[in-house]
Amino acid sequence: MWAARFHGVDRGVSLDEVPVPSPGAGEALLRVHVVALCGSDLHILNGHTPVSHQPITLGHEICAEVVELPEQGNRRDASDTGVRVGDRVFVNPIVGCGACEHCELAEPNLCPGKRILGIHRDGGLAEFCVAPVTHLTPIPPGIAAAEIAMIESAGTANHALRSLGLDGHDHPTIALIGAGGLGSQVLALAVARGMRVFALDTQDQALARARRAGARGTLNSAQHPDPLAALRDLAGGPVDGVVDCVGFPSTVELGLSALKPGRTLSIVGIGSEALQTTAPAHFIRRSLRIAAIYAYTPLDIGEVSQAVAARSVALSDPGNPCVPLDQIHAALALFADKRRAPARVLITMPGAR
Numbered sequence: 001m002w003a004a005r006f007h008g009v010d011r012g013v014s015l016d017e018v019p020v021p022s023p024g025a026g027e028a029l030l031r032v033h034v035v036a037l038c039g040s041d042l043h044i045l046n047g048h049t050p051v052s053h054q055p056i057t058l059g060h061e062i063c064a065e066v067v068e069l070p071e072q073g074n075r076r077d078a079s080d081t082g083v084r085v086g087d088r089v090f091v092n093p094i095v096g097c098g099a100c101e102h103c104e105l106a107e108p109n110l111c112p113g114k115r116i117l118g119i120h121r122d123g124g125l126a127e128f129c130v131a132p133v134t135h136l137t138p139i140p141p142g143i144a145a146a147e148i149a150m151i152e153s154a155g156t157a158n159h160a161l162r163s164l165g166l167d168g169h170d171h172p173t174i175a176l177i178g179a180g181g182l183g184s185q186v187l188a189l190a191v192a193r194g195m196r197v198f199a200l201d202t203q204d205q206a207l208a209r210a211r212r213a214g215a216r217g218t219l220n221s222a223q224h225p226d227p228l229a230a231l232r233d234l235a236g237g238p239v240d241g242v243v244d245c246v247g248f249p250s251t252v253e254l255g256l257s258a259l260k261p262g263r264t265l266s267i268v269g270i271g272s273e274a275l276q277t278t279a280p281a282h283f284i285r286r287s288l289r290i291a292a293i294y295a296y297t298p299l300d301i302g303e304v305s306q307a308v309a310a311r312s313v314a315l316s317d318p319g320n321p322c323v324p325l326d327q328i329h330a331a332l333a334l335f336a337d338k339r340r341a342p343a344r345v346l347i348t349m350p351g352a353r
């Protein structure tokens, strides 16, 4: 089979012919349909996100079809997990060790021994991949493969929105800083929850997309000498929550300044500079909270999968291009080019339906 494998920062990615993987105990063999490229794939290419070994098949945002299940083989009867051969599934790529306190508390994203598909073990940018059957969520027929692949990044977005602690608030106002790939998912889920979202970005293209996806207002923060004042004007005052998908000192400061007292800034973007603390009087007397969000828990995946299955949210922008696996280099270049970048780029596998 063909697989897009990362050979190190110097050698980059190549399309290699490799054997179809054999499932281990408790694992299913999957025929991959669609994989979404992700900002963290670019971080792997430039060396900012280390992988455990090379070469490694990239790809962790996966929609696939179950080809073979553990023990039951090809029998079509239901396994304990409710997954059957032929099901189209979302693959949760975070495989915890299963033994530590974080795994026991259903927070495998924090497991020190976790192995993530496409980072610590072979991922989905290939015709076939393997994953634990407990990490598969069947999605009903009729849902686009692109929507299913997006469940992964939307899990992080869901986690960030949950952490704002705004359950019970009536149509709260949210500032979204950074309306790129992950920001698009935050926006889609926030709109589906009835939140009023005001999006900031430095790219007009991203802001136009945010308006199409339901943002109440948008702001190009590079074009305003005082983005905080402009945001307050736009939102009609301080906001109930901020999700920062950028994570720079300037965006964190902007987000904290934009909040009502007692509210939360969720940071999901991993910036390249050290964050600075703000003046204590500004921060403590207003009882602000900062939530650093890494990935998602099974709860987030369950909530997003249900929303996708019920079609109550649309995660993939219609403008996201689909590129076949044999054009992986062109796809990575398109995704990396900030000026041309669509929110997401989807890779389709040969023979996938």
Ligand SMILES: [Zn+2]
Binding pocket: 038, 039, 040, 060, 061, 152, 153
């Ligand atoms: Zn990702």
Ligand SMILES: [Zn+2]
Binding pocket: 096, 097, 098, 099, 100, 101, 102, 103, 108, 111, 112, 113, 114
């Ligand atoms: Zn663990």
